[in-house]
Amino acid sequence: MTTQTTLSSDGPRLKTGLGVLARVTRMAFKHYWRMSIAISATFVAVVFQLFIPQLLGRAVDLAHDLFLRGVGSADGREALLTTGLLLFGASILRGAFTMLHNYQGEAVGQSIGYELRLAMYRKIQQLSFSYHDRVHSGDLITRSMLDVEGVRLWVNTGILRLFVLTVLIGVGAFLLIRTDxxxxxxxxxxxxxxxxxxxxxxxxxxxxxxxxxxxxxxxxxxxxxxxxxxxxxxxxxxxxxxxxxxxxxxxxxxxxxxxxxxxxxxxxxxxxxxxxxxxxxxxxxxxxxxxxxxISVGRLTEFLAFMTILQMPVRQLGMLVNSVARATTSGERLFSILDLEPEIHDKPGAQDLKITDGILRFDDVYFKYNEGDRREHDLSAISFEVGPGKTLGIVGPPGAGKSTIAHLIPRFYDATSGRITIDGQDIRDVTLKSLRTAVSVIQQDTFLFTSGIENNLAYGDPWAERDKIIWAAEAAQLHSYIDQLPKGYGTLVGERGVSLSGGQRQRLAIARTLLLESPIMVFDDSTAAIDAATERRIRSAVAGISHKHATIIISHRLSSLMHADEILFVDDGRIIERGNHAELLALNGRYKALYELQSNPDDDAHEAVRGVTHER
Amino acid sequence: MSDNDTTLSRQVHDEIEQNRPALAVVGSQIERDEQIFGAVYDGHIVRRFFSYVRPYKKGVLLALIGVIAFTITQLTVPLLIRATIDDAIVGPEAGLTLLGITAGLFAFVALLNYGANFMQEWFASNVGELVLFDLRRSMFKHLQKISLSFMDKTEAGRLMSRLQGDVHALQEFLESSIFAIGDIMLLLGIVVVLLTLNLPLGLMTLGIVPMLFLVRIVWLPYARKAFISARENQSRVNGALAEGINGVRTIQEMAREDVNYVLFKDKAHENYVSHLRATKLAQVMIPLVDTLTGFAMAVVVFVGGTMVLDARLELGIMVAFVFYVQRFFAPIRSVTMQYSVMQRAMASGQRIFEVMDVPIDVDDKPNAIDVPEIDGSIEFRDVTFGYEKDRPILHDISFRVNPGETVALVGPTGSGKTSLTALAHRFYEVWEGSITVGGYDVRDLTQRSLGRHIAMVLQEPFLFTGTIYDNLRYNRTDATREQIHAAAEAVGAHGFIENLPNGYNTKVEQGGGNLSLGQRQLISFARALVADTKILVLDEATANIDSYTELMIQRALKRLLEGRTGMVIAHRLSTIRGADRIVVLHDGRIVETGNHSELMARGGLYARLYRMNYASFDDIPEELVKTATAETGFST
Missing domain, CATH: 1.10.287 (Helix Hairpins)
Known part of the structure; x- marks a missing residue:
């Protein structure tokens, strides 16, 4: 996996590394007000910091000289008082400016973190299915969390600390060496x-x-x-x-x-x-x-005091280098994602899809997932048409390409050749948002969000009215179950929520899609875990609105799609048989064999299909 | 950065802002419910914890010696500077000899400091790590023996956070306690030294110590609140981000990107604000400490300087004071921080020992026997069992499975099938009655020997990370390649395994993600076959599998049961019909037994359920089961 390699390689890639650092630094300097305050504050804080050893040295000398000369007068006390007050003042100011510098630096860092987090979130949502197929979600999560931190820290522990160290060591060394x-x-x-x-x-x-x-x-x-x-x-x-x-x-x-x-x-x-x-x-x-x-005793004290001040920052040099290394690798990984162009995106000047008749057409569609694959095509020469009130069934052995057909309709992937049109408009010419609003695909695996049932039902239309939500739940044969839960529609589902059975999850997925009333609905094996009787009830519940939309049902259970107006038997990416149930039975081919197997699951039937199951 | 394509268009953004959807949220709506802080001190927990430290008491002792020696050398440094100034430079006997001695002494103390520093760090860190690993190990080991009823109730994630985070909190507590002792000593040492060097000046400068404490103590609760809130916000943002990644397909399918972006932005912004607040609080400490320290230095300079003038104080002492004053704050900071560390450790300790205290219900008897060979029979005699007190779910179950026989357990959901199979393997202890395997009471056998005679295939095939080989072999590490291939061949898995990129050496990803459900099922069959036991307990998958895969699994099942005693929780009608005997369960009681034709002829519950024509008995809606049982008079 591509990410795996980038995640572990931390080697020095100086050239790209510098580019990344420059880019992060530019991001920081976009907050030029905060940055200039931070840098000026740093400078002032360091100056006061360096002032303190000198004052201490002076105080020692004052006390010592006066003592030696035996002056012991008010003058001496006054000078000491002045030095003491100066020291007090310098300490306060050093503290205040250090605070200012740290705060502003941190603020810039947090702003960058905020910006990067938003940008990553947006980008990830835009990247196509093909990208998410390749990249492990766990890796992506780690990246977005840790790498944002890595880059963010660069501002405070990197840029600003570099500045502190340079000034502190530079000016300090100059002062010391000049003295002795x-x-x-x-x-x-x-x-x-x-x-x-x-x-x-x-x-x-x-x-x-x-x-x-x-x-x-x-x-x-x-x-x-x-x-x-x-x-x-x-x-x-x-x-x-x-x-x-x-x-x-x-x-x-x-x-x-x-x-x-x-x-x-x-x-x-x-x-x-x-x-x-x-x-x-x-x-x-x-x-x-x-x-x-x-030299005087005071000078000696000054040198020693200065050393105390320098000790910590010098140790932090290591942190600085670490921060460079971390920001470089983290930044590189982040930017490599942020700079990606989603494979599937709106054409410039794409128009919203206009639904007139609601007719979906596939014209000689070919498709291949990966260029490198041995297989020539994952889908070949797929053509069909389905319109409102009509149902198209797709059946075939696992891996035949049934779901792939479903994925092409909302452009989760783009066809390699051929045309898919809705009411004559090529789906590549319309905006993704309008296309995906018009097409709903219900997948076999239902992802539920850790939230209330109601929120999950209204996921596609969070503005939906309560009545409509209940209607959808009723149609999906879920309402009576939800209703008897102690918290009803507010019950939390998803990870750590109430655990739903496979069938209940699928019914929830069906309900949340029914709610959208999309002109084209694709059921991609989405009733697999629902028993046949419940499925029949769902079908009759939606019969009232089925004239409004075109339906595609993909299933390996024939009872789910026997009633379709047209059924495609797909194997190896091709349509092998097509027709309605009666026509397909009459063909006495693969469909018939599958039908026999499912209606009479006995050993002789097993043997009959065995010839065609020979493995994929 | 090319901002334009990663942010939302202003117009869409504003539209959503103005018309917020009532039913939209991002991120988990379940709040973390584990307490972060506990009592400051809980003797019971500390004692339990120290039983893990005891094996390393030598290390702890050496670390403590290091801490003490280190503290002393730290205290000596300013004193040596003082001696250099007062005796070698300005004193009556000032001169190169004395200077050589003090500088030499200084270098010697530096060397001692080096050694002591090494000692404290080395031993404290090592002991801390070792205790951490030991603690984790003994908790993990305990989890291996703990009753399954506990494991059923507890989420794996929760246990993981105890095995990791909580164990860490205790390690941190141990290490920081050792260093805190040094810090307290240092602080006391400074106080003593300053007061000894010069009482009035000492008293005056030490005045800021309680002030520093006070500032810190007032500050702490606010800061902690801010830090916790920042951390919580951070985990909320990260949770929402993870949700966005895991659910990206659904989000794109439902075109929820724009709404989610606006909601996510709120969360990210809240996080930003709370971090700024935390930073503000963290930073406000700096000028406070600097002001107080600056004040103490000013006192040293003015009061101390005046005293030097009046010859009431030696110059070197004034210098030493300056150095000591700058060291006040560090120990105060660590000591106050220790407070939070302890609270955290107590809460963590409680969670850890809570798990460790769960009793082991099922354990080998002292004189449990290890039988090498058995005949493969299973017999249940008057077994009554339940998970919760006073709520039995199996009543007076008696039946026998003869060697080589396949018995199908059938019944509606909740009838007690799974519990029966779990009891045969002694996952739980029966309340009444007994279960014998091969003529031996399961309680008289060692669990290990029971495991050698009974293999289980669970409904959900669970595979481990590692190669296909590793998975097929599992704990039969002595199985040869030939045996493994033969097993795979027998269940019909050999073909697809060979076709995987690296054949048997292909890595199974976490959770078996790179294999289909059917393939995982076949591998788990083959794994049971490699284990080569006399008895096989199998829970047939209910998950919907396409007709093609189902064919393969049915065939594999037949091979698996050949020549073995089988106890199968059967869901598929073909499996049920193929069994030698069918035991029909309802509400934890056996209602009928017999083979398919006998039961059909009898016309009881089985026949009624069978005739309903559902793909599996588990699919039959509850109402229908109720009517069927009522009609046949089996209702309870």
Whole structure:
């Protein structure tokens, strides 16, 4: 799967990486007000930050000098008071501006997160079925969640931190070195080492994190499958086998965790050590210089205080690099989706579909899912016509292409050649929205939304009136069931909601489509789990409105479509037999054989069809 | 970014905004109901938890030694700076020798600090991880033995979140508790050192410590509320996003994209706003702390400086104060954070131990036997059973399945068929009566030996991730390739397996998504065949399968039952007719037994239901069953 490869490859792709970063950065600078406030605030905060060690140094010198000179006067106290107040002021301002900078940075990041989330949502909704067939929904969910975060964090932990670090280290180093070259270099000596270790460690940790995630996801899967398949586990008495699987996955994860801890702890402690060692050096060399009278005690304090300030940001260099790596891969994945053009989209200047007679036509339609497939066509030379009040039945063995025909009508896929028209308008020339409003397809698998039954029934028309909803539920033979539920139409269904049987789900799907009263309705094996008697009741309930729309029924149960005006027997993407029930029986072919099998499920009938089932 | 094609046209957007659909929502409407925070301290939970830590007490001890040593070195650093200044630089005996000594000492302390730091981090992290894995393992192991009635009631997702999230919360609690001890020590140490160095100055600067605590404590509940709300909003947005992805086909089918976009936008915006609020609260702490710390520094500079002037304070002490003052906040922050960690851990611990406390109902007797060979008979004697107290669902069931015989269990939904099969495998314990397999009471056999003699095929075929081989072999890891191929061949699965891209080595995706239902069914048949047991218990699929696949499954079923004792919950009429004997159940009682023709001749419930001409007995609407039972006099 294509996504799988992109999800795991985190290697350095500098060229595209820079492009992605530039793109994210541009997005950030679109919020130019907030960005300029954030950057100016950063600058001011750093200046006050750097001011503090100097003030402290000055205070020490003041106290020391005055003491040595024995002045002990009001002057000295006043100078100390001034310094103290300045220090207080500088601290307040540093705090205030740091807050401002963090807040604005975070706000920009959140705005970008918000924009990207919306864009992803919209894009995913627009991408065609063919895309969703290829890409695993789980991957897509992870991408949209984690990758949006990865990109968002780039603003605060990336762009702005880069700025802080540059100013802090740059200006700080300049000030220190200008004051005393040797001592300045000593005070900064831990910076390159710690910075380097921080970067290397982060990158390694990141890599090992990915490996650990893989291991942990295996562990998760082992546990999940065990719990979901608990009856299989119990029935095979395979608890020991399962524990073995668990231990294997778990031990591997432990091994990696241990490596990770080693990596983190070794480097983390080493960085602190390096910092203290340079402090010892500053103390030693600085002490000598102080003794020699080259610098004052206050200066020495200033150097030491400055080192304290620098310690944290230098360690954060690792986070910065991490943020670059993460934003690059996340951004690349996000943009690769956002830049996709949905395969099926409105033509420029597409008009809304105008329904006049409500006649659907297939003219010599061919279709193929994948260019690379061995099979020449998934559908070949399909032609038919169906209009209001008429029913077309499609039957055939699994994989024959029955559902594919259904999928072409609302343009879930586009035909490779041939024409599909509704009232003479090629469906590729009209807007998707108008087409899909006119055509309803009810699939075999019903996706229910975790919400009230009523909301699910009104999914296609959330403005629907209550009466209409109840009418649809009644027609689908669902009303009496819903009515006896304690919460009636408000009952929650879907994941973690009331569990419905397969037949009830299908009836719900039928009801929510009936509600739309579309001119063309396609039942794609959508009564498979409904018993024959209920199906008959549904059919008679909708008989009253069936003259208004064209109906296509796809089923492997002949009783569902025997009454159709025309029935197509499809195999291998071709129409093999066509006609109404009586005509098809008279043909004495495949349809007849299937009919015999279903009406008289005995062994001789089995043998009769066996010739034609030979596997696909 | 090319915005134009990813956003909704203004006009459509406004139309939906102005006429909001009453019945539209996005995202799950079920709120998370697990409590995040519990009591701050629950002795019972902590004791239970520490029984998992005990095996690693050496590690914990070493971590604690590391923590203490680390704290002490941290405290020493400013003191050494002070000594350097006061003694080596400005003191009466100032000079290079003393400077060499203090600087050397400093380097030595740095080395000690390095070692201690390593020790605390290494042992705390490792113990934390090991306890996490142990805890998870023992919970998982317990789940393997726990009664199925518990598993029936509990969603897998909920258990998963305990096996993962909750276990993590306890690990975090352990680690942060170790470090919190260090933080408290550091704070106390600073207080002691400052007061010892200079009492009045110490008292004055320490004045901000309670202030910092106060600020933090006032702030905490607000911040927590904001953070929780941000997290909840985030998961709501993500839930809506996941729904949009999982349901994308339905959404496109029903052309709901535009409405959903507007609704999603609301959610995303709410999330944005709540995150901004959380950020605001998180950031407001910075100037507060800076102001208080700045105030303390100003005090040191002015008061301390004046004291230096008056020769009441040594210069180095003033410098040391400056360094200590900057360290006030970090420990206060971690200690206050520990409060939330503990609350979270208690809630998580409660959830974990709740599962661990579920008793194991079905377990091997101490003297349970392991029988290598049995004859394949099953006998139910006066069995009464139910899931809930006082609500039996099987009453006085007695029947025998002879070796090699196939018995079909038939009856309307809820008649107790599934419970009968589960009892034969001793998934549950009977209330009264007994069940013997091969002449042995199931309670006298080890569960493992029972598993060697009975294989089960469930209604929903469940496959594991792994290759087709792995699935066919499952726990019979000693099965040879030939045996596996033979089994697949026998059920007619060999053909389609060979046609898969990698044949038997094709990976089965999660849930068997890359196989059709019929194929999964056949694989689960073959898996039972590989297990090669004397007895087969089978719950026939009710799911609608097309006539073509059904043919294959029917044939496979015949092969599967050849030469075995079969107990089949039968839904398809052809299976029922093919059985040697049919046991008709209704409301947990046996109403009739006999073969198809005997039962038809008798004209009882079976004959009546059969004549209704439904594809399966389970399809028959309840009203019809009621009339049939009433007419035959079997009503309860």
């Amino acid at each position: 070259l040797l001592l300045g270099l000593l005070a900064l000596s831990f910076v390159p080492f710690v910075g380097w270790r921080a970067i290397v460690t982060r990158l390694r940790l990141r890599e090992s994190w990915h490996r650990l995630q893989e291991r942990l996801s295996v562990l998760t899967r082992v546990m999940e499958e065990n719990l979901n398949g608990i009856r299989v586990v119990r029935s095979f008495c395979s608890q020991d086998h399962e524990m073995e699987k668990f231990d294997q996955a778990s031990n591997r994860a432990i091994g990696l965790t241990r490596n990770r801890i080693a990596l983190r702890v070794k480097n983390g402690t080493l960085m602190t050590f390096a910092y203290f060692i340079s402090m010892a050096l500053v103390l030693w060399v600085g002490g000598q210089k102080t003794l020699a009278g080259e």
